[in-house]
Amino acid sequence: MSKLANFMKITKLEITILIDLVAVTAFILAPGSFSHPMLLFLLILTGTLGSMSASMFNNIYDMDIDTKMKRTRSRSGTLNENTRNYIFSIALIMIIVSFAVSSLFINLLTALFIFGGFLSYVFLYTVFLKRRTSLNIVIGGIAGGFPALAGWAALTNSVSLTSLFLAFLVFMWTPTHFWNLSINNVDDYKSSKVPMLPAMVGVKKTEFWIIVNTVILVFYSLIPFLVPAIKLGLAYLPIAVIMDAILLYYVARPAFKQYNKKYFRSAFGFSNMYLLILLLVIIIYPFI
Incomplete structure (x- = not known):
């Protein structure tokens, strides 16, 4: 498997695609959406960066348990003690670029919603809930709703x-x-x-x-x-x-x-x- 394919595994591409689809759906529903293709491109770009960054931070935090699970054991080939700092740097750059581009070229509300999705997945779900309560996925599921808010706000700057x-x-x-x-x-x-x-x-x-x-x-x-x-x-x-x-x-x-x-x-x-x-x-x- 290529290095790119291995890297994409820790970005959880399938989750990113779903998140982008939710954001695009909300964007399309907003009045006048078809007149702003560049805005849609920026939304997808910043949303993708934010989602992939969150997944990478999630994997970094879960390195100790991923090796114990058959479903996630293969991640250690890409993310391990030797590559953790490198992956951390990439993830940090991704979320910084995501917030900067969305706030400067879309609007601040959209940037806050994208960042809110990042924070809720990394800190609310991964750090605070996942290892503490069986309600982890119920409460942590709030992260999945932010793309819809971001998609609508990208065009309307509202909810x-x-x-x-x-x-x-x-x-x-x-x-x-x-x-x-x-x-x-x-x-x-x-x-x-x-x-x-x-x-x-x-x-x-x-x-x-x-x-x-x-x-x-x-x-x-x-x-x-x-x-x-x-x-x-x-x-x-x-x-x-x-x-x-x-x-x-x-x-x-x-x-x-x-x-x-x-x-x-x-x-x-x-x-x-x-x-x-x-x-x-x-x-x-x-x-x-």
Whole structure:
């Protein structure tokens, strides 16, 4: 594997892509967005730098436990005692450039939202919550909402019901998404003494809370039915209903399949598709 590919592993590219997509969705929804392609480029650039920097700091802090987990053990080939200071310097430069460019060439509010996402992931989740409470991913999920606020603010220098709705949609989606993943890595979390929910209460109780969170997520996703001020495009609501029904099927299925881990893997995979499709529907609708 190339050095670049190894480096990209510690930037958690898949998370960065999702964060950028959330920001782009909010940006597209803002009035007049199509007249500002350069602003969109700067938003993606600064958001990408902020997200990658946060992931790198997360990995630096977690170096001691990453080697104990099968899912993260390979990171030590890129991030180790010999390269830690080098990676730290790159991550620091990234977040400084992100804040400087976004505050100077977009606006200060956008810069603060991007930086807020960085701080909440690195300090709130990684440092304060991850090793202390099984609610780590619930509270820490707030980091995923900041891109929506940044995307809207990039064009409007404000916050709206629409951007807040998107921010909390990602926040509500996060536990369903991550708990399904963590069940497949429960032994890793036990060995590294990280109190992820399935490692603390077991698979069956975690499945119960996945279903509870998903039901809340489903009801939340339909709020635009009742609040016309949240403008996501006419295609959003019918697609949301369909995706909600399929998501409920996927998250409930493990309870009827002896809690087989392969069904949690399927639910995790579909949770990615769920959010991706909802965001793409919102983005594409103006072009139809």
